[in-house]
Amino acid sequence: MPPRTTRPAGPLPAGTRPAGTHPAGTRPAGTRPLGTPTRGTTNPNRLRRMDRWIAAVHGAALRRSERPPTAVDLGYGAAPWTAVELLERLRTADPRARVAGVEIDPARVAAARPYEREGLTFVHGGFEVPVDGAPALIRAANVLRQYDEGQVAAVWARLCARLAPGGLLVEGTCDEIGRRHVWVALGPEGPRTVTFATRLGSLDRPSDLAERLPKALIHRNVPGEPVHAFLRDFDRAWAAAAPYASLGARQRWIRTARDLAGDWPLVDGRRGWRQGEVTVRWSALAPGAA
Numbered sequence: 001m002p003p004r005t006t007r008p009a010g011p012l013p014a015g016t017r018p019a020g021t022h023p024a025g026t027r028p029a030g031t032r033p034l035g036t037p038t039r040g041t042t043n044p045n046r047l048r049r050m051d052r053w054i055a056a057v058h059g060a061a062l063r064r065s066e067r068p069p070t071a072v073d074l075g076y077g078a079a080p081w082t083a084v085e086l087l088e089r090l091r092t093a094d095p096r097a098r099v100a101g102v103e104i105d106p107a108r109v110a111a112a113r114p115y116e117r118e119g120l121t122f123v124h125g126g127f128e129v130p131v132d133g134a135p136a137l138i139r140a141a142n143v144l145r146q147y148d149e150g151q152v153a154a155v156w157a158r159l160c161a162r163l164a165p166g167g168l169l170v171e172g173t174c175d176e177i178g179r180r181h182v183w184v185a186l187g188p189e190g191p192r193t194v195t196f197a198t199r200l201g202s203l204d205r206p207s208d209l210a211e212r213l214p215k216a217l218i219h220r221n222v223p224g225e226p227v228h229a230f231l232r233d234f235d236r237a238w239a240a241a242a243p244y245a246s247l248g249a250r251q252r253w254i255r256t257a258r259d260l261a262g263d264w265p266l267v268d269g270r271r272g273w274r275q276g277e278v279t280v281r282w283s284a285l286a287p288g289a290a
């Protein structure tokens with residue numbers, strides 16, 4: 001659990017705790033949260049790459065909102081670390097940011113409550129996202145991987161419908177310590193991009209990331225599907241960039257991304273590549289889009 005210092009001593013300040021209540025319209029009284037409790041595996045700092053990317057690409061949109069923007073950490077797991085960290089990192093982009101951790105397992109909500117503080121609440125709920133208003137951000141990390149592929153589209157649609165105008169849904173998967181990560185970013189209108197993010201020193205080849213593909217793509221990494229072709233080309237570009245390895249894995253990755261951008265619609269540039277990221281349009285990887 002995070003150090004006790006993350007929660008100020010004494011009662012929560014007035015107005016900081018809608019936690020445990022379900023605003024009208026999000027879930028009728030007496031009904032169950034939407035979804036299924038799953039394994040609660042989490043780790044401190046596990047989602048740092050996702051947090052950094054969110055703050056970088058979505059920070060301006062957060063700052064533009066008239067009200068303090070609410071972010072939801074959906075399915076934060078057996079300990080509240082990722083929600084605590086999301087708040088800290090979003091506040092570097094917008095000091096008004098607030099985070100609601102939403103978890104379908106009530107015991108995990110009870111365990112997280114002692115860590116509530118100004119701007120951070122924990123709520124029992126599921127895909128109905130029982131928080132006041134429309135969130136500027138919903139982040140669901142390592143949640144949908146434990147559902148069926150056939151459920152993903154409906155869950156995405158439901159979560160996108162909960163977003164504020166200009167809001168962002170980030171849904172993806174990573175390894176236990178966050179070295180390898182793949183996530184899909186969606187706006188209210190639907191999926192926009194897929195980001196591959198890695199600790200470069202730990203990488204043999206880009207397709208090492210295949211085992212962390214989000215649920216919508218992991219079963220599609222087979223010949224004939226766009227994501228398979230993308231990872232094949234990514235590996236080829238990485239192999240061709242081998243001479244750059246003497247300058248370090250980062251230079252090799254940047255060279256690889258530059259090559260890849262010749263054939264695939266990458267939407268980021270050197271700044272993201274330096275962080276070990278590559279972001280490509282969803283439409284290029286969508287199942288059946290070849």
Ligand SMILES: C[S@@+](CC[C@H](N)C(=O)[O-])C[C@H]1O[C@@H](n2cnc3c(N)ncnc32)[C@H](O)[C@@H]1O
Binds near residue numbers: 034037075103126
């Ligand atoms: C593997 S943990 C991920 C924890 C954290 N997000 C991370 O990436 O480290 C998945 C969590 O999602 C929760 N969960 C599953 N379905 C959910 C839903 N529909 N709504 C809210 N939480 C859900 C599970 O109970 C579990 O605690």
